[in-house]
Amino acid sequence: MKKFDVSILAAAVLLLALAVVGLSEGEKEDPAVAKVGDVTITESQFSDALKHKYGIRVMDQLIADALITQEAKQQGVTIDEAELEKQVDALKKSLGSDEAFRRSLEKKGFNEQTFREALKIVMLKDKLFEKAYPVTEEQIKEYYDKNKEKLGNPVPTLEQAREKIKEKLAGKNRAKYQDEWIKGLEKKYGPTLLDPVLAKQKASEEE
Template structure:
């Protein structure tokens, strides 16, 4: 299972949008809407959708499904992310880039606006909160990490190093458990990929 990516799901949104539009238009007309023309040749909406589906459809569908799983499970657990928490994550980016123009260039490079950045960030924070809740850091893990990297912390006591170590162990727990956790969520919410062409074969390996 690929790790959920914070980057904007541009292709996913386009695929989803084309699918919805295509279904609604199929009921109203028998011909595809044109998306481009090359001389006398027309490229249709269904041709574009088929090409996108073949190239990126499985991976992007997997990411869309994963995002919905995060939202459903967070709602079930009562886990939320406040605007203040998002500000703490995003404001340092703005400060580092210094000007609104540089921040806009950053967004343009990721092909998203600030609203989309906040939504993607919210999903990541929801995911991490739920993983931390499911796999909490233990005192034994903290002590074992301190002992393992004692040379790094030779000038610090365990209590002085504790905040940094807790974050390191949290990250390790997340990476170690996310695949099994996601698989359990897919079973819990009965995820079904109805189009065989959109099954992520890499995720199943």
């Protein structure tokens, strides 16, 4: 199974935190989230601090997720429940039990529902990316011919090693072309930052 992209999970958690603590316009109360002696830290202070420190990273991830969702919709690419369940079951198995899986999610600030939502985006991304940058049969055979002695003892046949080689080459493609692919989607769909703080952070990042 592919390694799960933890950075996407982390960004999703932070985004959720911003959404939860953010106050709607016109809301009068500003509840406390912490006290230090006689100093109170409010939700709006917490939200503003997160926004100024991490906002553009979270927004970049949110935009990337939206681009992936939009492109998947346009191409008719979907993740069905059976596919999602297979990945979740594999993760549970790798951790040893459902309880270990639950504890692992809690440590990262997730429940199973938010984890599944983040995982679905990752799976959509992989499907779309593999369509844009497919691993060819020629590439698989070339890799096998050059590296078969390193694939095991006894040396597996090409057919036995095919999926492992394909996954490795797909990972190399993602590392090499993913930024280029996302930029292509940005050009296609033209996301615009409307928040002045985030727009300023983005402009500074691109200088």
